[in-house]
Amino acid sequence: MRKSLLALTAGLLLAGSISAASAADKLKVGFIYLGPVGDLGWTYQHELARQALVKELGDKIETTFLENVPEGPDAERSIEQLVRAGNKLIFTTSFGYMDPTLKVAKKYPNVHFEHATGYKRNPNMSTYSAKWYQGRYIQGLIAAKMSKSGVLGYIGSFPIPEVVSGINATILAAQTINPNIKVKIIWANTWFDPGKEADAAKALIDQGADVIMQHTDSPAAMQIASERGKLAFGQDSEMIKFGPKTQLTSILDTWGPTTSPASRPSSTAPGSPRTAGAVSTAICSRWRPTPTCLTT
């Protein structure tokens, strides 16, 4: 279910890096984060991956991140700031950065961009994602088995493909257990807003849901479910400490290296699609580094 940022970075190092011998040629890697690094969800998992990168590749790379960058008019500037600070590989880690990333990518053909979960691309801008809906399917099965009321509560962020596919997978799976199961959805219209997420969880529970699922980034819903004695799934990150008796399981976005050999630095030739991830469900990046990427 995951693809390793480490593999991507290592791939880029291999692609052009051989020339990058001296310290001055260190690969600079930048990250644009949507939330604070301490959101304990999506951004936190990316931050763990960045730390893993630093640990694994040591002084071959230098990393920088900008946190709390809204998906609005400031994003383009923040991305460009990273480019101008000399970063050659930049991860823009949320869907809403797609257009600004594309704008900057067109302006700086020698910098490589990895954008999360979008659909617009450029020769130097690719998409990374994971098949989350497979995890959602399993969650749907568990939820339907555990639910007594036959009503599941689902906190959606934005009705984009990544989120809708997760909801569909949940419903399809749950219906195989209980054909009459209902999934109530509340759109929080945000990726990270603990207050709104908590309100959504309360509203769903008030509507009879006894299992809460979410596609937002904070553990707020888990805390509410725990207070009300309901069940819930973690999202992005391990959230069991917010509901020791509440969390059924959690989808972990492990972008960094894992124990699996598949996620170790890939030696696949640059330019060809490759699979990197802990399990066979990982999807491929359309990563196409050009050999010039580090020599300029």
Added chain:
Amino acid sequence: MQLVLEKRAERSNTIALVSPLIAIGLTIATMIVLFAILGKNPLLALHAYFIAPLTDGYSLQEIAVKATPLVMIAIGLSLCYLANAWNIGAEGQFLIGAVAGSWIAVKTQGTDAGAWVLPAMLVLAAAAGALYALIPAICKVKFGASEILTSLMLVYVADLFLDYLVRGPWRDPHGFNFPTTAEFDPVATVPLLIEGGRLHLGSIIALLVVAAAAILLGRTIKGFEIRVVGAAPRAARFGGFNANQLVILTFAVSGALAGLAGIIEVAGPVGHLQPGISPGYGFTAIIVAFLGRLNPLGILIAGLFLALTFIGGEQAQIAMKIPLDVTKVFQGILLFYVLACDSLILYRFKLVFPNRQVARGTH
């Protein structure tokens, strides 16, 4: 010995001028301590915040881009505040302006509409912002409703209206459901001033607005009326000035400027309408207006300075790995000192030596 605050016989104009400078000085001193506690070199950090962004053309452009909406909105707000009309809802007027202007952009998308599109968008946005601001103004004049509350509440209405449009009728059909309109056509986009840069025509418009406000306040009877109604309402009444009329006028002007700033932001740096087009410009502009002492030139400087802290904060994050929270703390401290120093305009410190203590000193 005791340190007390004593009311001045009259407001000190010297302090009124230097108080922002004292505030900035105190802020910098506090930041030096904070950086030192964080284990960062204070001089390098201050360099990243204040000097580095001023040393290359790219950052200067970004400062201007960031300051443009702040200055434009703050100028309008300053007129309101001078006339004792408390428009807190510039954020909403900004959004409504953006929506109204975008309407033309969305409706002409893909057609061969000519060069009239952008000017029409600007005019419509200003008109819509003005009309939206008139709601709280008229409620105040006719029914005595608190304009602070009504204008603030209308922010949320505008926010949700924009939200509805980009999720529903105006949603980009190729946008995979993400709440945004399609990218505007080139004729509906604010032209850039520098090829490959981000500086746009809006910054020029903001400068013109500053100049117009300076002339209005300094050289015209209307400007005099605004200042008198705010500073001395009784005198204004004796002078035959109509305070209610001025509430309507200043609200309309400030709404128009906020609306104009909104469409310029959307048709400029953003390029499409989406939720979150304003990271709180309408509210930050209130700080800018007061930091600039409700004076057009002061507001221009204050807007640029606040923009500098944003850009510098980002560069400090990149260059020194200083967390974003420090930038927020920094802006908070600045506002705190500005307000604190402002009390010195009407008050002064005085050392008081009570007799009792003097007597004790003779032991």
